[in-house]
Amino acid sequence: MAETSPPTHTQKRREYIKARIKDIYDGSKQNYGALKITRKLRQKGETISERTVGKYRKEMGIRAQWVRPWMITTTDFDLSHELPNILDEHSHRNVPMRYGATISRISGQPMILSI
Numbered sequence: 001m002a003e004t005s006p007p008t009h010t011q012k013r014r015e016y017i018k019a020r021i022k023d024i025y026d027g028s029k030q031n032y033g034a035l036k037i038t039r040k041l042r043q044k045g046e047t048i049s050e051r052t053v054g055k056y057r058k059e060m061g062i063r064a065q066w067v068r069p070w071m072i073t074t075t076d077f078d079l080s081h082e083l084p085n086i087l088d089e090h091s092h093r094n095v096p097m098r099y100g101a102t103i104s105r106i107s108g109q110p111m112i113l114s115i
Contacts, residue, residue, distance in 0.1 A: 017041070017048065018056050025062055033057075033064030 007015075024040045025032055032040070034054035041048050057063075 014056070017046065017052075018060060020044075020046070021053060021056055021062070022060065025057075030062075031065050 020041060021037055024037050028036070034050050034057055037057070038048060038050040038053045041053070
């Protein structure tokens with residue numbers, strides 16, 4: 001039968017740091033990511049890299065919440081209902097332009113842009 005050796009200093013430190021990470025994470029209402037947790041640990045005197053905190057978080061299954069940095073304000077890109085064909089013009093590509101008018105199609109609707 002194989003004997004289990006006592007935990008090494010590294011294993012003890014890893015478990016201690018993981019417990020501190022969990023405490024900081026829960027204290028932040030589960031918002032903090034690796035960067036903020038690393039800063040908190042360093043403020044408390046620990047020497048640790050952000051990468052190590054990220055690895056430990058991944059091992060523990062801890063994920064930071066992500067907040068979208070902007071709000072989507074445009075919901076419809078189809079402007080055809082807002083740009084009606086007021087003059088009832090129908091642009092035909094084979095017919096030459098008269099009077100220097102510029103007709104353009106926006107969302108399938110012809111619009112006179114300049115005369």
